[in-house]
Amino acid sequence: MRVLHVGKFFPPHAGGIERFSADLCAALAARGVGVAMLAHASPADGKARHFRENDVDVHLAACHRQWLYAPVSPSFPFLLARLIREFRPDLLHLHVPNTSAFWALLSPAARRLPWLVQWQADVPLDIRRPGVRAAYSLYRPFEQALLRRASTIVTASALYRDSSAALAAWRDKTQVVPLGLGPAEKMENATKSTSANIRWPGTGLRLLAVGRLSYYKGFDVLLRALAQTPEAGLLLIGSGECDAGLRALARELRIEDRVHFAGHVDDAELARAYAQAQLFCLPSIERTEAFGVVLIEAMRARLPVVATAIAGSGVGYVVADGVNGTLVAPGDAAALAAAIRRFAADAALRERYGAAGQARWLAEFTLDRCAERMLELYRALLPADAHRAAAARAP
Structure with a gap:
């Protein structure tokens, strides 16, 4: 064939x-x-x-x-x-x-x-x-x-x-x-990185977000949520037309010390980021986010996820709310911040949701x-x- x-x-x-x-x-x-x-x-x-x-x-x-x-x-x-x-x-x-x-x-x-x-x-x-x-x-x-x-x-x-x-x-x-x-490629010492791109700001929860820096990804909402969540530091991987605007917003919100804009990274660096993270977030605001392949990457890496309940999107299928992650309303920075704070405060919850996500990847994705x-x-x-x-x- x-x-x-x-x-x-x-x-x-x-x-x-x-x-x-x-x-x-x-x-x-x-x-x-x-x-x-x-x-x-x-x-x-x-x-x-x-x-x-x-x-x-x-x-x-x-x-x-x-x-x-x-x-x-x-x-x-x-x-x-x-x-x-x-x-x-x-x-x-x-x-x-x-x-x-x-x-x-x-x-x-x-x-x-x-x-x-x-x-x-x-x-x-x-x-x-x-x-x-x-x-x-x-x-x-x-x-x-x-x-x-x-x-x-x-x-x-x-x-x-x-x-x-x-x-x-x-x-x-x-x-x-x-x-x-x-399966993710086997990497020795995946939790140890010497790359300058993979750098976790702050000393709190290691929060990871990955995607093109476009408006529909909702990263501006994530930054506003981070401003309400001193318990977390964000590593944002990706490039795109909103890069300058997001950096300006981080300065405006006075959270530059808790956000690292890594830009585009290679596959090995991306794997290291998933291995080191404690929570993954996909804050997209529109149905342009049809499925969310990055969510499966996070689940494969045994990460709990926070995402948005976009009407008509496959995100709500990938993330089983209350099982392997939490869904919040699109564009709601306060709800997103509350979800991040909940995971930051509960390591057992992160472990339970992460294990459920990995099992869901093996069963479905x-x-x-x-x-x-x-x-x-x-x-x-x-x-x-x-x-x-x-x-x-x-x-």
């Missing part, structure tokens, strides 16, 4: 979905699937690349910039056509939102294949960029055409599926497959579980004669 994945970006481009997509491709390749990935080079670099990683052929189209989050890549449709011709996939696995996935609609060769569309998130119409809302009227017909043509649609949680207006007409062919993570379920869907999309042909061509 050969599967061509079409994504937006690929590691080392930062992002939970990018990392998940790469891990899923590797897990499928380990199960004997021939896997290729077509995505865009990071706009910071922009140059086309081709390499093999974990038995996955990765093709990155040149990307010149992003316009309203859409990669600008004139070469993408030509590369898609070439890969279909040369790689000869049995099906396409399209990761959206991604405007470049729409090129499959215009490709006769692509339309002859079954499609699995992995719906990572809706286009956020409540985003603080009027241009995105205006452009959606142009985007939506292509989005709906893609969903109409899809053989199967996959979303990460029933909560998100049922709240998605874009998926409303296609729920009968939408499957729920939670995202998954494999492993990469093996996700890959096996995806493989079942692939097989269901291919008729028996295609199975035999795919087996004959398998590497």
